[in-house]
Amino acid sequence: MSAAPLRRHARYVIEVQHLTKSYGPARAVDDLSFAVRPGRVTGFLGPNGAGKSTTLRLLLGLGEPDAGRALLFGKPYRELADPLLRVGGLLEAKSTQRTRSAYHHLLWLARTHRIPRSRVREVLGMVGLSDVAERSSGGFSLGMSQRLGIAAALLGDPEVLLLDEPVNGLDPEGVHWLRNLLKERAAAGHTVLLSSHLMNEMAVTADHLVIIGRGRLLADTSLADFTAEHCRSVVRIRCHEPERLRGLLREAGAEAGPEPDGTLRVTGMESREVAKLARAHDIGFDELAGESTSLEEAFLEMTARETQFTAGSGAGPRGGAGHGAL
């Protein structure tokens, strides 16, 4: 089913203003401010422990901020009339009543929110769970639980979707389906905010990026601007006098460094210019290749200093509380 186009286009539907939240001495979200517009998919990106889930939970009225505000349609979630009809949230995939069937879980949600029973079968079909609708959700795989969570978020056909790591556990077909669904809803004027720690996934799904690290805002930018600003072109050249060429490149304002395979890695100059410089100084070369630093590399570089958990750091994720635990 395609999303019905919306007439009203408020400038910002989601507003996070100076939001701050600590758990004991640990500050999960630190004076964070950003706003999300309708009509595009906004990716909420950050490494593990950056504060994405905490922010989404506060937006969905689960927990109180220490300071600041998290608003939907200008109001805290709890003040919205018929919230399920306006905002669809996915926090933790395994949060359903495990003994209930997928159908009955959704039916219970529909009944408590005055949503017609027919919508239950409709969303089960949309997420591909029709065949297992009568099975108890306790036995669902992570991907199936994720699909059920997405079905619950879609149940009220809300204008806003807030999804925490929705592609977790989905198979490639599921990832593709979800990506198209989110793009379709955004194109119809809905507001879509989804979190991820994977830039590559966001690169093919999101139009806009809000990047956080250690609870603080690092970037609020369109994907196009992020790419233009951070993805530098890299040239690799295998030449006969690498040290001389390196000096010439530096004089010309480019950066060049030797690679273990004997090539020079050049940034700050396009491949055509590198070749021209080498030829102008009679430096012969056997190989020349141009590439670009990936978005993932740019994201890792940006968040490197703000990453709480890195391999070998000795720090582990929060003890006891699983991913997305409330």
Ligand SMILES: Nc1ncnc2c1ncn2[C@@H]1O[C@H](COP(=O)(O)OP(=O)(O)OP(=O)(O)O)[C@@H](O)[C@H]1O
């Ligand atoms: N219920 C909680 N009790 C204690 N600390 C918590 C709790 N929830 C989150 N934290 C801490 O807050 C910080 C931010 O966690 P959060 O889950 O919001 O990050 P995240 O960006 O969603 O990370 P991930 O991608 O790993 O899910 C982390 O240091 C985490 O340990």
